[in-house]
Amino acid sequence: MSSALGQPTTSGILFFLLFVGISLAITYWAARRTKTTAEYYAAARSITAFQNGLALAGDYMSAASFLGIAGMVALKGFDGMIYAVGWLVGWPVLLFLVAEPLRNLGKYTFADVVAYRLQNKPIRIAAAIGGILTVTFYLIAQMVGAGNLIKLMFGFSYETAIIIVGLVMLVYVLFGGMIATTWVQIIKAVLLLAGVTFLTLLTLAHFGFQPGALYAAVAAKYGQAALEPGTLVSNPLDAVSLGLALMFGLLGLPHILMRFYTVPDAKEARKSVAYATGFIGFFYCIIPLVGFGASVLVGREVIGTVDKGGNMAALLLSELLGGTPFLGFIAAVAFATILAVVAGLTLAGASALSHDIYVNVVKGGRATEMEQVKVARVATVFVGILAIILGIVFKGQNVAFMVGLAFAVACSANFPALFLSIVWRKLSTAGATASIIVGALLATTLIILSPTVWVDVFKNPAPIFPLKNPAIVSMTASFVTAFVVSLLAPEKEAESRFEAEKVRTYLALGAE
Secondary structure (H helix, E strand, O other): OOOOOOOOOHHHHHHHHHHHHHHHHHHHHHHOOOOOHHHHHHHHHOOOHHHHHHHHHHHHOOHHHHHHHHHHHHHHHHHHHHHHHHHHHHHHHHHHHHHHHHHHHOOOOOHHHHOOOOOHHHHHHHHHHHHHHHHHHHHHHHHHHHHHHHHHHHOOOHHHHHHHHHHHHHHHHHHHHHHHHHHHHHHHHHHHHHHHHHHHHHHHHOOOOOHHHHHHHHHHHHOHHHHOOOOOOOOHHHHHHHHHHHHHHHHHOHHHHHHHHHOOOHHHHHHHHHHHHHHHHHHHHHHHHHHHHHHHHHHHHHHHHHOOOOOOHHHHHHHHHHHHHHHHHHHHHHHHHHHHHHHHHHHHHHHHHHHHHHHHHHOOOOOOHHHHHHHHHHHHHHHHHHHHHHHHHOOOOOOHHHHHHHHHHHHHHHHHHHHHHHHOOOOOHHHHHHHHHHHHHHHHHHHHOOHHHHHOOOOOOOOOOOOOOOHHHHHHHHHHHHHHHHHHOOOHHHHHOHHHHHHHHHHOOOOO
16 A cells, blocks of 8 residues: 655644644643742642543553554554553552552652652662653653654654654743643543544444454454464563563653642542543553554555554554545644653653752752752753653664663662552661662663563674563562661661651641
């Protein structure tokens, strides 16, 4: 099939300009309401549970979810769904383990929770390292995806595409803060859910609205193996390790965790996770149908020719079923998806630098409101420029390992310390700090030595570390380090404050 991908189309440009125009209008509106630190980082804690649920869904349904899963299912069949399942099952865990304590104990970042009863400076520095590492690897994957997408949409050069994404995102994070970011994520979530639902209905209409007929067509074209596991992940240990990273990595993603501070209280935080789980669950149930539909109607050969990783499968299917105007809409939605996620990541990175490092470590918690907002904006510019540079530097790289690394670092560095600080009385400052650093360094090192990087990127004949995702090793090591170091270097003061922490966790006394 001949495709309009890679050439500027009137519909694509109009939808793109419409979304950018709406984003900038929201930014202007939000900028007039963003004066204090609480407004900049937490939207003055004024977001409702339903709005935050949509914004959480918007923050989480990234380009990897939309373009990546559809492409993976289209090219690899049933096994591509492992990511959809892994990314979804973390949400009930987030609801029951972390949502309420996080909202009641923290202020702007997840480091607030870990530092609640431990020594401030060591924890803040270690947590900022873990948080910024996670954000950086996630940012690279999103920026490279954005560059490739806009290059295909409009025929711009890759570098121009990266700069456009970076500048548009910077404008609304810099001036509108969390208020603008939240509303852009809400609009993006609605557009994405509507677009993918319509695309799914168009796909099913081809098969008499019978999913069974679609699966039968897949089996007829590619064999029964396309509907069975084992094509993408054949090693059971690798599957478990990947599943752990996808499930618990969610509980350590700074840009997701900071969304819990935008609602008024813990009840609204729990409700927002319930709403988000519904939206995300629906999305992950229908996106594999888009992938299977693309594999039958477009064909794996065509999908692989346009993009080796299959990332354009959903766009090619939308063009085939809805014509060039629908392709323009879906492409603009994909752009909105990337932009919203990059904005959330930038804000999370900026908050780690300004709130955790500058305000709490450098200034010892003593900084005026005006100074905090100013430093937050400077940090935002720094993270935004870093995102643009990293996107350009990693041009043409296989970035699949970056998403895996972001989740592996999040579940190894951030999650164990955050979880244990809430539930384990004996966790000490030394234990939490060692846990974060060991988890971050081990996850990063093992990914570099794994088949994904050591063989696929560095072209070595055999990997030093056999698993593609290190979570089963690095997350376990992080928990063990926290237990061993805390028992070897106990902290009586931290233990004595555990009861007070529990009261605030469950009764919200003193919560911001």
